[in-house]
Amino acid sequence: xxxxxxxLKEIVGEDNVRDNIADLYVYSSDAxxxxxxxxxxxxxxxxxxxxxxxRYANKNKIPVIPRGAGSGMSGQTVPLSGGIVLDxxxxxxxxxxxxxxxxxxxxxxxxxxxxxxQLKPYGFFFPPTPASGKICTIGGMxxxxxxxxxxxxxGATRDAVIGMKVVLANGDLVTLGSNTKVxxxxxxxxxxxxxxxxTLGVVVEATLLISPLPxxxxxxxxxxxxxxxxxxxxxxxxAAGITPSMLELxxxxxxxxxxxxxxxxxxxxxxxxxxxxxxxxxxxxxxxMKRIKEICKKNNGTGIRISDDPDEMTRIYExxxxxFPSLSKYxxxxxxxxxxxxxxxxxxxxxxxxxxxxxxxxxxxxVMSAYGHCGAGLIHTKILMDTSKKSQWQGAKRAVKxxxxxxxxxxxxxxxxxxxxFSKGPAFKQEKKDSLELMKAIKNALDPNNxxxxxxxxxxxxxxxxxxPLRYQVNTK
Amino acid sequence: xxxxxxxxxxxxxxxxxxxxxxxxxxxCPVIKEAQWDTDGARGKxxxxxxxxxxxxxxxxxxxxxxxxxxxxxxxxDRCPSKVSILEIISSARADLVNAGYASDTHKxxxxxxxxxGNIYGDTEVISQERDGKTPLFIGCQYxxxxxxxxKYIKILEKLGIDPVVENEMCCGYPMEVLGFREDFEKHKENxxxxxxxxxxxxxxxxxxxxxxxxxxxxxxxxxQVILEKLPKANLGMKVTYHDPCDFxxxxxxxxxxxKILEKLGVEIVEMKNSKENxxxxxxxxxxxxxxxxxxxxxARKRIKEAIETGVDILVTSCPTCEQxxxxxxxxxxxxxxxxxxxxxxxxxxxxxxxxx
Numbered sequence: 001x002x003x004x005x006x007x008l009k010e011i012v013g014e015d016n017v018r019d020n021i022a023d024l025y026v027y028s029s030d031a032x033x034x035x036x037x038x039x040x041x042x043x044x045x046x047x048x049x050x051x052x053x054x055r056y057a058n059k060n061k062i063p064v065i066p067r068g069a070g071s072g073m074s075g076q077t078v079p080l081s082g083g084i085v086l087d088x089x090x091x092x093x094x095x096x097x098x099x100x101x102x103x104x105x106x107x108x109x110x111x112x113x114x115x116x117x118q119l120k121p122y123g124f125f126f127p128p129t130p131a132s133g134k135i136c137t138i139g140g141m142x143x144x145x146x147x148x149x150x151x152x153x154x155g156a157t158r159d160a161v162i163g164m165k166v167v168l169a170n171g172d173l174v175t176l177g178s179n180t181k182v183x184x185x186x187x188x189x190x191x192x193x194x195x196x197x198x199t200l201g202v203v204v205e206a207t208l209l210i211s212p213l214p215x216x217x218x219x220x221x222x223x224x225x226x227x228x229x230x231x232x233x234x235x236x237x238x239a240a241g242i243t244p245s246m247l248e249l250x251x252x253x254x255x256x257x258x259x260x261x262x263x264x265x266x267x268x269x270x271x272x273x274x275x276x277x278x279x280x281x282x283x284x285x286x287x288x289m290k291r292i293k294e295i296c297k298k299n300n301g302t303g304i305r306i307s308d309d310p311d312e313m314t315r316i317y318e319x320x321x322x323x324f325p326s327l328s329k330y331x332x333x334x335x336x337x338x339x340x341x342x343x344x345x346x347x348x349x350x351x352x353x354x355x356x357x358x359x360x361x362x363x364x365x366x367v368m369s370a371y372g373h374c375g376a377g378l379i380h381t382k383i384l385m386d387t388s389k390k391s392q393w394q395g396a397k398r399a400v401k402x403x404x405x406x407x408x409x410x411x412x413x414x415x416x417x418x419x420x421x422f423s424k425g426p427a428f429k430q431e432k433k434d435s436l437e438l439m440k441a442i443k444n445a446l447d448p449n450n451x452x453x454x455x456x457x458x459x460x461x462x463x464x465x466x467x468x469p470l471r472y473q474v475n476t477k
Numbered sequence: 478x479x480x481x482x483x484x485x486x487x488x489x490x491x492x493x494x495x496x497x498x499x500x501x502x503x504x505c506p507v508i509k510e511a512q513w514d515t516d517g518a519r520g521k522x523x524x525x526x527x528x529x530x531x532x533x534x535x536x537x538x539x540x541x542x543x544x545x546x547x548x549x550x551x552x553x554d555r556c557p558s559k560v561s562i563l564e565i566i567s568s569a570r571a572d573l574v575n576a577g578y579a580s581d582t583h584k585x586x587x588x589x590x591x592x593x594g595n596i597y598g599d600t601e602v603i604s605q606e607r608d609g610k611t612p613l614f615i616g617c618q619y620x621x622x623x624x625x626x627x628k629y630i631k632i633l634e635k636l637g638i639d640p641v642v643e644n645e646m647c648c649g650y651p652m653e654v655l656g657f658r659e660d661f662e663k664h665k666e667n668x669x670x671x672x673x674x675x676x677x678x679x680x681x682x683x684x685x686x687x688x689x690x691x692x693x694x695x696x697x698x699x700x701q702v703i704l705e706k707l708p709k710a711n712l713g714m715k716v717t718y719h720d721p722c723d724f725x726x727x728x729x730x731x732x733x734x735x736k737i738l739e740k741l742g743v744e745i746v747e748m749k750n751s752k753e754n755x756x757x758x759x760x761x762x763x764x765x766x767x768x769x770x771x772x773x774x775x776a777r778k779r780i781k782e783a784i785e786t787g788v789d790i791l792v793t794s795c796p797t798c799e800q801x802x803x804x805x806x807x808x809x810x811x812x813x814x815x816x817x818x819x820x821x822x823x824x825x826x827x828x829x830x831x832x833x
Contacts, residue, residue, distance in 0.1 A: 018513065026514050026523045027515075043512070322557035324496070335493045
């Protein structure tokens with residue numbers, strides 16, 4: 001189907017449509033390993049424009065791929081079969097902030113930290129805290145059910161989204177959910193949209209729960225000689241009924257990379273746990289931090305430091321937030337790839353899983369790091385390899401499969417917060433095999449022409465490595 | 478890999494290190510205005526990668542995109558992978574210039590430097606040649622503003638510094654940043670003859686950076702040199718201070734201008750984005766010559782931020798920032814009736830020391 005670019009220009013104006021090969025090349029990738037060009041990029045500025053685009057696309061069966069900052073790590077916004085990329089960054093209004101109702105309403109292109117900047121004078125913040133918060137959009141967070149380092153206390157985006165306006169595949173505008181925290185009747189369609197990766201509709205407005213900014217905050221760091229001790233510490237903290245606002249683990253690969261990239265001077269140990277407590281009562285925060293410190297000691301933690309100095313906390317916090325991209329500084333010639341990157345496992349299996357990840361990496365001749373929001377059961381891994389070598393990609397493919405086989409065996413799930421896209425398609429389909437047909441039925445009911453971000457989630461290709469061309473130059477050897 | 482990427486090919490690994498996280502979007506003045514991924518630093522690195530691998534052919538469109546960068550260095554601070562983004566962009570520009578995609582405006586400036594030694598192409602623009610003891614590099618921007626230069630020389634004299642000024646030529650930064658690298662290689666030798674010093678005092682922030690990076694000269698900006706020597710004064714002014722990008726992120730000269738202003742009894746009300754997070758004025762990287770609309774949009778945003786502080790005067794220490802922000806301030810004054818006066822720091826310093 002040839003796309004009528006002039007028709008799209010009529011809808012959104014000439015300045016908001018781009019089909020030059022250079023733009024298509026830029027919009028062919030995100031932070032994943034994949035690359036595949038759209039036919040055109042369109043930047044809608046209103047709900048009405050989104051509706052008109054969808055009506056046109058639906059009538060002509062043209063794929064539509066909504067996109068925010070394009071920082072997804074699994075190829076969620078990479079168009080496998082061309083079509084229209086909807087760049088939603090232009091719809092970036094904060095519609096209203098209602099502190100008295102503890103909610104706000106925003107357009108999808110609003111950047112997470114910019115929202116927090118606007119909420120701050122009211123004494124509130126939007127709790128999901130992805131590491132990419134300074135650039136990621138609320139629409140992207142909804143698409144992927146993003147969470148982040150504070151998910152251990154505040155949950156994920158799905159927990160904070162209570163309502164939304166969505167343009168469906170046929171161009172109809174529907175209001176889902178409510179303005180209240182509780183909403184018991186009927187199917188929870190707003191929640192269904194969260195994590196659907198743009199396959200069910202285009203979110204054009206979201207109603208979000210906001211939280212009061214905590215008055216007190218303290219952060220701590222503890223070193224562990226073994227991953228097992230660190231894993232037990234994390235499990236013990238949660239089991240003790242403490243609700244830290246951050247409970248993170250970094251393995252030695254991650255520590256080395258952060259030191260190389262950000263010169264943080266962290267000790268060369270097997271694992272470092274980073275934790276934070278916050279709240280409205282200073283003594284309560286101090287009490288929880290004291291208890292975590294005791295649990296660290298019980299599990300052979302050393303070098304335990306606790307600080308409420310804002311500069312020190314910012315240094316630790318920023319270091320952690322920049323961990324993923326810093327991994328490219330681990331070793332000369334190895335590059336970070338966002339593969340097998342955000343599984344979640346039951347708390348008691350964290351140490352074993354991290355240990356297994358390292359064994360799998362060794363077997364397949366790649367380097368894998370393990371870090372993440374382990375207090376929520378989430379482990380991030382990345383594969384570091386020479387991306388120019390075909391053999392490395394084959395090793396990565398085996399490693400990804402082995403990691404997910406293990407994760408599923410211990411009762412874990414494929415993606416905790418980054419979404420599926422293409423990269424995790426095979427593992428997702430294996431894990432969710434009992435519900436794939438249900439998901440397809442839902443998709444078919446809402447998008448019978450399969451135009452909304454096709455080939456993702458349950459419809460993703462069986463082999464992520466060949467799903468699209470890789471965005472790297474790979475030698476044939 | 479194509480043969481058309483003489484300069485980019487050195488950066489293949491760097492471009493693979495870019496994990497396309499988009500963290501460089503955060504404060505990039507160009508993407509904040511344009512709101513297309515292609516216009517941000519990540520987009521420019523991706524375009525460069527496409528040129529390197531041959532997935533993209535050089536074109537005027539790509540050249541236009543790669544020349545839409547103010548070289549404000551913000552992306553370098555944001556990039557957690559520490560990718561050499563600006564070196565990649567300037568290398569891509571150099572390859573595009575070699576492929577015939579230089580703008581006429583840029584070519585004109587480079588021809589001026591080649592023919593007359595300065596960006597204006599004016600043989601009448603001569604430096605304030607004088608004998609003295611300490612080498613002082615004026616730079617094109619101040620050569621074109623002789624009254625300001627004279628003021629700085631008088632300030633130095635009053636503070637006991639006897640500057641020697643040569644009949645100098647452009648440092649060559651425009652050649653490097655606009656992609657005329659082969660011209661720069663030739664110019665470099667001539668420059669060395671015209672300015673044969675290992676250390677120097679400089680007036681322009683950008684020249685300061687480039688004398689260090691492009692010529693290995695131990696350049697110190699005049700503000701660094703005079704800070705300790707300046708006597709205290711009580712000017713009783715209240716201003717906001719705009720950090721030039723080459724100061725705040727390039728040379729980390731952040732506190733010196735503030736300490737000077739404080740020493741002279743000038744109270745500073747900081748803008749929302751200041752010091753390391755200072756916003757670009759929109760005047761760098763060549764866009765002032767080729768994309769005045771974009772440059773103006775960026776500058777007006779900065780002026781609005783300055784007006785939000787509630788003070789009447791914005792002080793900066795870069796002649797280009799001063800020029801761009803003055804124009805934006807006039808436009809905002811006319812369109813919105815909100816006024817702020819833009820002044821260069823040397824005016825303030827002169828006010829305090831002229832009676833010494």
